Amino acid sequence: MTAVTSVAPKRGRNVELALLMLAIGIIVVAYINVELALHGSLPPDLLYLVGGVAGVALIFHLVLRWRASYADPLILPIAVLLNGMGLVMIHRLDIAAGRSITGGLAFKQLTWTVIGVVIALTVLITLRDHRVLRRYTYTAALGALILLLLPLVPGLGKSAYGSRIWISVGGFSFQPAEIAKILLAIFFAGYLVQTRDVLSLAGRKVLGITFPRMRDLGPILFAWLISIAILVFETDLGTSLLLFGLFVSMLYVATERVSWIAIGLTLTAAGAYVAYLLFGHVQRRVLCWLDPFSPEGVDQCGQITTGLMGMASGGLLGHGLGQGRPWLTPLPESDYIFPSFGEEIGLVGVFALLLLYVLLVERGMRTAIGLRDGFGKLLAAGLAFVIALQVFVVVGGVTRVIPLTGLTLPFLSYGGSSLLTNWTLIALLLRISDHARRPVPDVDPADISSDTPTEVVKVA
Amino acid sequence: MSALTLLVLRLGVLLLLWLFVFAIVGVLRSDLYGTRVVARTAVADTGGRRRRRARPTARRATTEPSHLVVTSGSLAGTTLTLKPNGTLIGRNPECTLVLDDDFSSGRHARLFAEGSHWYVEDLGSTNGTFLGSQQVTGPTQVHIGSSIRVGRTVLELRK
Numbered sequence: 001m002t003a004v005t006s007v008a009p010k011r012g013r014n015v016e017l018a019l020l021m022l023a024i025g026i027i028v029v030a031y032i033n034v035e036l037a038l039h040g041s042l043p044p045d046l047l048y049l050v051g052g053v054a055g056v057a058l059i060f061h062l063v064l065r066w067r068a069s070y071a072d073p074l075i076l077p078i079a080v081l082l083n084g085m086g087l088v089m090i091h092r093l094d095i096a097a098g099r100s101i102t103g104g105l106a107f108k109q110l111t112w113t114v115i116g117v118v119i120a121l122t123v124l125i126t127l128r129d130h131r132v133l134r135r136y137t138y139t140a141a142l143g144a145l146i147l148l149l150l151p152l153v154p155g156l157g158k159s160a161y162g163s164r165i166w167i168s169v170g171g172f173s174f175q176p177a178e179i180a181k182i183l184l185a186i187f188f189a190g191y192l193v194q195t196r197d198v199l200s201l202a203g204r205k206v207l208g209i210t211f212p213r214m215r216d217l218g219p220i221l222f223a224w225l226i227s228i229a230i231l232v233f234e235t236d237l238g239t240s241l242l243l244f245g246l247f248v249s250m251l252y253v254a255t256e257r258v259s260w261i262a263i264g265l266t267l268t269a270a271g272a273y274v275a276y277l278l279f280g281h282v283q284r285r286v287l288c289w290l291d292p293f294s295p296e297g298v299d300q301c302g303q304i305t306t307g308l309m310g311m312a313s314g315g316l317l318g319h320g321l322g323q324g325r326p327w328l329t330p331l332p333e334s335d336y337i338f339p340s341f342g343e344e345i346g347l348v349g350v351f352a353l354l355l356l357y358v359l360l361v362e363r364g365m366r367t368a369i370g371l372r373d374g375f376g377k378l379l380a381a382g383l384a385f386v387i388a389l390q391v392f393v394v395v396g397g398v399t400r401v402i403p404l405t406g407l408t409l410p411f412l413s414y415g416g417s418s419l420l421t422n423w424t425l426i427a428l429l430l431r432i433s434d435h436a437r438r439p440v441p442d443v444d445p446a447d448i449s450s451d452t453p454t455e456v457v458k459v460a
Numbered sequence: 461m462s463a464l465t466l467l468v469l470r471l472g473v474l475l476l477l478w479l480f481v482f483a484i485v486g487v488l489r490s491d492l493y494g495t496r497v498v499a500r501t502a503v504a505d506t507g508g509r510r511r512r513r514a515r516p517t518a519r520r521a522t523t524e525p526s527h528l529v530v531t532s533g534s535l536a537g538t539t540l541t542l543k544p545n546g547t548l549i550g551r552n553p554e555c556t557l558v559l560d561d562d563f564s565s566g567r568h569a570r571l572f573a574e575g576s577h578w579y580v581e582d583l584g585s586t587n588g589t590f591l592g593s594q595q596v597t598g599p600t601q602v603h604i605g606s607s608i609r610v611g612r613t614v615l616e617l618r619k
Binding site: 321323 | 465466467469470471472473474476477478479480481483484485487488490491
């Protein structure tokens, strides 16, 4: 016998402010460390930089106080710290590559950060209630589909590093699949909240697991086909895995049925095996995953082997920021930023970064549990899964847990589209968590009496 | 720059990162919200806490009922403090006493006070509200100890 009582949370805005200060402090210490190691003197622009980063964080904090005062106090400091650590590492790689401050990637990343924060704030201020998004369930699906197909449009799409996932408009290149992630999370949440009863109740039991009916398999097969299509036509294994993983995990959250995970894993395995048989680049990836140090592996897997060597030379405590040689690996600031960190802050530091991701995902899941509406629950869980899956795919790829696929590590990696998307995602999570933690207004029972009809329908 | 400064900074970054992680975990520990499930079998414990909170009402007049007790049904053993602005009973989650009873309506009945007397009123429920064996049609006065039946649940007012 149990009773359910509700517990009102603390707002935690002051805690958030304190943690933000700590996060900014860590970024500053890391930056000083890089500059001292590489130039031997304190950077002249330190004050501007600290002021800029602290200003952006403070503005975000004040908007939260203003518009979402019950939002989760831990999400923003974690995001700021990860973003700042990424900036420091990118700056450090800029110096190593001989790029100037204004022409470097760090400056671009900083610009994208500011744009990302501005967009996130716009989302927070304009979107007062996340449930509005449910109205756009199918619009979001259409938008995501168009965004996913855009890179295939001749003239607009652009191939780079063997995949066709960029579009370039007027000198700017952008990965539309990044934004599609959020739109798909909205679509999946809206769709599953409608259909989850059918998906979870109908079906027959085989070996203790309830399997769905054939006709209910339609959506999962459709999602699978789309991700296969991305894999085949855009040769982007990472996005394909992410989208399908997102769908399967949200399906599981919505229905609580293990059979969906079994079906999802079977489909993934089947798709991966067929892709392995058909495509040369997938075969290369698998070779680099299973045996990068074999004679043919050493020829083809330079990136993965140097990345592993980098992390190995970092050891437990790392060489210290600015004192390793992470630039030896190709793409050290985007796909391979994790090994760059592994080399310079070691296993101990990298575990701290991973824990930050774990905590960020945990906050998303906690928000989902605390919410009272089904759509929001699924959306928050889906957004948390987007982060979790991305981290798993990237870190798993560079540490040879799974075959390497090109995805960016949220907030740490260099990449404008990824930053914009992740800040928007954080804004949505904050908005939803504000809803989850805000105490329910007390319903006054005296207002409800037998004289008033239950519902008044005004007929014109 | 001296090697010592760099060593201190290098370890300092790691220490600060972990300090941040532990600070967050520390906040997590105190950050409880949402709904809490309380074991109803430990009536002695929760009841004691409730009674302490309800003391101001109880002290006002000893003859006034201050508690609503579920005596039979799936929620048997539950006690609620009566609020002066009334208590709503039903299956709707908005109700003060949320029943887990298939035979009760969403908003089944209401208890309210007029002066020092308490009344029960049926809110148009499907299966009706009974005071003793009498079906409640309008607001009816309830005395301490008389049983109110809502669906399969029996309630009682206590001091």
